[in-house]
Amino acid sequence: MLAWPGYAEPEVVAAFEQRSGARVEVSVVDSDTVLWQRLTHNHAQDFDVFAANTAELQRYIRQELVLPLDTNALPNRRRQLPRFRDAASLPGLVQGGRLYGVPYAYAEMGLIYDRVRVLDPPSSITALWDERYQGRVLAYNDGSHNFSLAAQALGLKTPFHLSEAQWPRAVDRLIALRRNVAGFYTQPEESVAMFKRRQAWLMFANYGSQQLQLVRQAGLDVGYVIPKEGALAWLDCWAVTRGARDPALAHAWIDHLLEPEPSRLLMTRQGLGCTVQASPVERPGDKLLWLEPVENEERRNALWARIVSGDRASRVLAP
Template sequence: MRWCLFHAWVRRRDVPARIARAAVRSRHRLDAVLLLLCGCLLAVNAHAADNVLRVLAWPGYADADVVKAFEARYHAKVEVTLVDSDEALWDKMHEGAQPPFDVLAANTAEIQRYAQAHLLAPLDLASLPNTRRQLPRFRALSAIDGLTDHGSVYAIPFTYSTMGLIYDRKQVSVAPHSMNELWNPRYRGKVLDYNSAQHNFSFTALALGYPDPFRLNGEQIQTITRKLIDLRRNLLTYYNLPEEAAAFFVQHKVALMFGNYGTQQVELLRRAGADVGYVIPDEGVLAWLDCWSMTSAAANRTLALAWINYMLEPDVSRLLTERQGLANTLAEPPESTGKSHILWIEPVEDIGKREALWSRIVSGDRPERF
């Protein structure tokens, strides 16, 4: 319509034809430029749509602002899926014919499990310059079981914590020294336990004095099973997430808790106003070291490596400690546990058997059926 009016104006005003033709040519050039710009924008949007990173992680590892900064820097879209247990992590990694994720955070025992199942891709350390910022013990990758295989690196340490005892100082006047305190009759109905087959069998093995909590024989497993059934008498309930445990602890005035998330849970509880203490039992403590890995199904490996490198930036690592109360691999934690008997968790003798027994324990199956 506007061009019809323009031509009518040209005729009325008797504008020279060459001026009119020049105006038309200018309009055509402008249209061409606009079309080109639209094409570029569509191409950028299409690229952004393809530039998607699928992340599988634990709560607190990929907060919204951390993700947003990564997306802005790399012009990408990050899709984060959170899990609350090693079992859920394994299940998520087995949805469909190929792992539906590009990067994942898992402990060293699970990393070994995934690597053996050919679910992980080797990492190019040259693309991970921030690893040079890490403490020396975390740069010695071959010295940590499960991170390397036949010279290839499959995981980069990210965060870690011991799995000790958390207690209410008002109800437990003297700090407990053993995991066996979880079975103390005085705390009936006031104990919280983490819902995990692997860790419950392992920490109970330590409490019983077994030398290797990750490789148990049939008799030891039977003894531990009975002891875990006995623990049900003291339990308020089982928990999965640290936030869930904190809510139970405060609302129901819990006295003792197996702290699967360790210092992360202590931080949450103190922020909630709870007066809690944290101890590492005399018999030793399990500890997890969570790492970032790239899956064998990663569609954009350059972007996946960029994410792992980004997670090791000082600002991101500092946020992990400030917000979650977890140690990072760039700085020493404020409270050193160097003299404690710490056991990094390892793959267990028969995860299927442990999980089958644990399912029956949690469901309340009667003791005489075991």
């Protein structure tokens, strides 16, 4: 299988091996790009099952790299919270009436704030642009997500699909964000060190509750909120490859992960949300916006690179 860190803990694997009599080989990935490379380029037959977020899973389905799932072979789906059992309401899991992924882990991208210096907890994503926090804000270094944040700050209908007329306004918002932040991070551990070193007051938490756990373990007194516009959120799902040698065994593995112990370890060790227990950081009324494919990821990242480099709006949008 191909798994993300913490998705196939040693004791979870050992329990499945004892139960099934099978031997499990786990390969760990750390990016969507690596996952795609491992499952394409003639290597798909090397893996039976893998985890991918809903936005990424859609391209595996389009390329016919995954099998539709047999829901009868997944009885533990009944353990999942209602919003995760209703697969049709989640983007990209059901196509042609057939289920292609089983939700397993997720993280919402909320706001982490210093409770000593920020006495009034932020309620909106627009806090990232608040002049009161100038030079005390940390953000994530990614064009795709940041254009979605700009769309939210502008009150646009959807953060994942910008029209041609909306690009200039989004670019202006991100130039303003660049001017307000103290720095951009890429990895959760990097963000913790930067939060301490820069004495930050507010941070966009791309890794959500997992990142919150790391910051608190570092001894920082921080709070966490999901903005009123809704938090961007990734939802990782298990899927079975079209080249799976034993699809029944792959289904059994997925079903095994929906038992209480794997989910407990996912929450306590990784700080991630799971699909069988309520999240300790979400409040009634919080809204999550599950990631979807954006209109043009290459354009978002190319424009973001120009923005970070310090270009003016006219230069950013120039051909």
